[in-house]
Amino acid sequence: MRVITRIGAVAGLGAMALSAQSADAAALCSGCEAIDGAAGTYLGSYDPRHFDNGTFNHTDLADDLGPETSFVDFFVFDLDPAGAGSISADFTRFTRITDFMAALWTDSGSVCSSGPALQPGACTSVATGTKLYEVSAASDRWEIIAPGLQAGRYVLRITGTTPALGASAYSGQLAFVPEPGSLALLSLGLTGVALARRRRPDPSA
Numbered sequence: 001m002r003v004i005t006r007i008g009a010v011a012g013l014g015a016m017a018l019s020a021q022s023a024d025a026a027a028l029c030s031g032c033e034a035i036d037g038a039a040g041t042y043l044g045s046y047d048p049r050h051f052d053n054g055t056f057n058h059t060d061l062a063d064d065l066g067p068e069t070s071f072v073d074f075f076v077f078d079l080d081p082a083g084a085g086s087i088s089a090d091f092t093r094f095t096r097i098t099d100f101m102a103a104l105w106t107d108s109g110s111v112c113s114s115g116p117a118l119q120p121g122a123c124t125s126v127a128t129g130t131k132l133y134e135v136s137a138a139s140d141r142w143e144i145i146a147p148g149l150q151a152g153r154y155v156l157r158i159t160g161t162t163p164a165l166g167a168s169a170y171s172g173q174l175a176f177v178p179e180p181g182s183l184a185l186l187s188l189g190l191t192g193v194a195l196a197r198r199r200r201p202d203p204s205a
Contacts, residue, residue, distance in 0.1 A: 029054035031171075032120035036060070040074030040123035040155070042112035046176045048083025053175035056089075056120070058158075061097070061168040068098075068164050074126045075156040076112050077174070082150050084179055088143035089158065089172030097160040097168050100137040104144050106130045107153035128155050148179065 028044040032054065035041045046052040056075055063069045079085070087104065091097045108129035115121035132154075135142040162168040 026050045026052045027054060027118065028052050029056065029115075029120055030118040032056045032115075032118075034058040034073050034075070035120060035122045038122040038124070040076050040110065040112065040126040042114065042121035042123050043075055043077040043174070044114065044121075045078035045080060046083075046174075047080060048085075048176040048178045049081070051175070051177055053173065055171065055173045057169070057171045059169040059171075061095075061162050061170075063162040063164070063166075063168070066164070069162045070099075071160060071162065073158040074123065075158070075172075076107065076110050076123050076126060076153065077156070078153050079149055079176065080151045082148070082179065083176045085146040085149055085174060085176045086143065087146065087156060087172070087174040088141065089170050090137075090141035091168065091170040093140060095167060095169040096140075096163050097137075097170060098163075100140070100142065100160040100170070101135065101158070102142055102144060103134040103157045104132045104146060105155040105157060106132065107155050110153060110155060126155060128157065149176075 026047070028046060032041065032043055034057065041056070043054050043056060044052075046054070054077075058071075058073055061071055087102070089100075089102065091100065106129035107127065109125075109127040110123055111125045112123035113121045133144045133146055135144055156174075158170075158172075160168075160170075
C-alpha cells in the first residue's frame with residue numbers, strides 16, 4: 001500500500017493533465033451521479049491517449065434529523081491502454097463531510113455495465129484486489145496522483161461520515177494522460193509534422 005499526499009508531485013501531473021486535455025480532451029462521464037441501490041457506479045473506459053476525463057457526484061447523502069452516518073461508495077472504471085491519472089473529490093463546507101477518504105484498488109472481478117452516453121452504468125457486484133493508493137482530505141478535498149497505471153479495471157472506494165443535521169454531497173473528477181514517454185514521442189511527432197509543413201515549398205511562389 002502506498003499513501004499519497006497532495007504535496008509535491010501533484011502540481012506536476014495536474015498541470016500536465018490540464019495542458020494536455022485542452023488539446024484533445026474527451027469527456028466520458030459528465031456529472032455522473034452515484035447510483036443508489038447498486039453495488040457500485042461504472043464511470044466508463046478511459047483512453048489516456050485521448051486525455052479522457054470524467055466527473056462524478058453523490059448529491060443525496062442526506063441524514064436530515066438522525067445521528068452521524070458513515071457511507072461507502074464504489075466507482076469503477078476501465079483504463080486502456082496504460083497511463084497516468086489524477087482523481088480528486090471535494091465537498092463544500094455547507095455540506096460538510098468528516099473522515100472524507102478515498103482508496104484506489106485494482107479490480108478482481110467486478111461486474112458492471114455501461115450507461116448511456118455521458119451517463120454512468122451500474123455494477124451488480126464490486127470486488128477489490130490490491131490497494132494502490134489511499135488519501136484523506138487535508139481540509140475539504142483529496143487527490144490521488146497515480147502514475148504508471150497498467151491497462152485494466154480499477155475500483156475507487158470513497159468513505160466518509162455525514163453530519164448529524166442537514167444533507168451532505170461531494171463531487172469529483174478523474175483525468176488520464178499518456179505516460180511521460182508516450183507524451184515525449186507524441187511531442188516529437190507533432191514537432192516533426194510542424195517542421196515538415198514549414199519546409200514544404202510554397203506553390204504560389
